[in-house]
Amino acid sequence: MINTKEKILVAALRLFAVNGYEAVSVSQIAGELGITKGALYRHYKNKRDIFNCIFEYVCQLDVERSQKSGVPEKDYSEMPEAFSNVSTESLENYMKAQFYYWSEDEIACNFRKMLTLEQYKSPEMSALYQKVLVSGPLEYIENLFREISRKQKKELPSPHALAVEFYAPFYFLLSMSDGADCKEKKEEIAHSYVHYIDDFFQKYFL
Template identity: 55%
Template sequence: MERSKKTGMPEDDFDKMPQPFRNTTVESVMAYMKAQFSYWTEDETACNFRRMLTLEQYRNPEMANLYQKVLASGPVNYIEDLFREMMLSGTWLEGSPRQMAVEFFAPFYLLLSMSDAASGKEEKEKVAVLFTTHLECFVETYAAKMP
């Protein structure tokens, strides 16, 4: 929620608060995803929580549900709702919001794993740059060009 507020993103699910999804800007999406990547790769508690959930999802159905909500289907659903509403507002190109959400989020999760495996700060920074490049390329491809 904290990163959502700071970047102008919706703080809850679409069903609970649809209006903020309709007013989301491309810049807000970019800022939010960069903040999320930093949080999940740099905050020690978040990193340990993510790693624990990754392991525990296979042992405990409650942890599997939490893993999905926090690191898999939850973020994909949130992004799908964003893209759908951005399409309706003309901010995003038309297409399948679900497919775009998967395409957008999959590198996020992959690069979290690459950051975990990085041997030092310099290598972690290279992974963060790669994520930023992914965001920029994605936006270049799907953001509606304003006249």
């Protein structure tokens, strides 16, 4: 059963996703849960502490998915040797898992929506948005394709071109999933992404 500390995170992030991080107060978070500010402060120092815990949770789940799929859990600069051992199958499985996570998990969806709102209000949030959802994943995938391409005997597009072609539909279809009005439509979009990934690897690596 979810405990009070976790309930606070979920409720806060739900509010952040609708109103933005800066617009939400500790009083609003406490009110959402029907508790006092004092009760909330027994679990978190302040609103920033809540945000930091949310971010740590999201990062930890990403590490777990990376390890399960067999892709590096850190950036190329931190563990370059790990990038040279990644198979196309591992990358394929990882990206499929990523799509389902970012489109279905409540915390992940609300975290993504919050960053989308806040990127226009704060340089810090803009940088975090890029790192988590845009330039960060693109650079990570580009480095993977650079290493994977070295093992291929046929000529391929540049690692950057491959990464852009590979990652752009991920973000586009996530946005479509956000606008879907029913579970069936969301599932259809997720299946479209899975088929796209399958076709991509057949096109370049089979």
